Amino acid sequence: MDKKIIIDQVTEQLKKELALALIAANNAHKAATDDQSVAETQYDTLAIEQSYLAEGQSRRVDEIKYTIKCLQNIPSQALKPKLQINIGSVVQLERDIDKQQWFFLAPVAGGYRCKLAMQIDTITIVVITPESPLGAAMIGKVIDDEVNIKIAEKSITDFITMVI
Structure with missing residues (x-):
């Protein structure tokens, strides 16, 4: 059984998730900095909520990148x-x-x-x-x-x- 195939398949799934997460992070960042998000009153929290979402999406991108790197760096000795x-x-x-x-x-x-x-x-x-x-x-x-x-x-x- 070639364990590299397992790593490759999971990495491909992660790369697809990464592409979607990057889009989501960019969209959330744009929404947080958009002119429409500027607070009109002290109770208007749309910009704050959008910035929290952007931060969370950015963290998800970092987590997926880390996961891909860890998978690809499993030593070949460990796969024997x-x-x-x-x-x-x-x-x-x-x-x-x-x-x-x-x-x-x-x-x-x-x-x-x-x-x-x-x-x-x-x-x-x-x-x-x-x-x-x-x-x-x-x-x-x-x-x-x-x-x-x-x-x-x-x-x-x-x-x-x-x-x-």
């Missing part, structure tokens, strides 16, 4: 197959075998998904981070280890069936 789960590992849990779902442990971009065409099947890969409950439970584990996850008062126990 290994026995112990760490950043760069692709992992499958026992309950996900039938669904052909896998998890890619990355430092950023948790929640993004991609699909890979394998010999006879298409598999779904979900990016998780070590900060997520599942990612934290997986770090350092190996095949056949038990993983215990507690999410919203619900405990889930599963077993690691594959690590790439």
Whole structure:
């Protein structure tokens, strides 16, 4: 399994989001500095609200750029197959075998998904981070280890069936 394909697919999704976020940030900045946004009374807060929106959109742009950079800078050594789960590992849990779902442990971009065409099947890969409950439970584990996850008062126990 070529893990670079996973990184490339997620990076493409992020680049599309970045393009939209840049447009939103530019529009919000224009709206905040537009003559129509000038306060007419002390209760007119449109310009202030627009500036908060512009700031938030600019932060989102920075976050996406940072995420892309982090993904592209995952060391090639981390992408090599290994026995112990760490950043760069692709992992499958026992309950996900039938669904052909896998998890890619990355430092950023948790929640993004991609699909890979394998010999006879298409598999779904979900990016998780070590900060997520599942990612934290997986770090350092190996095949056949038990993983215990507690999410919203619900405990889930599963077993690691594959690590790439």
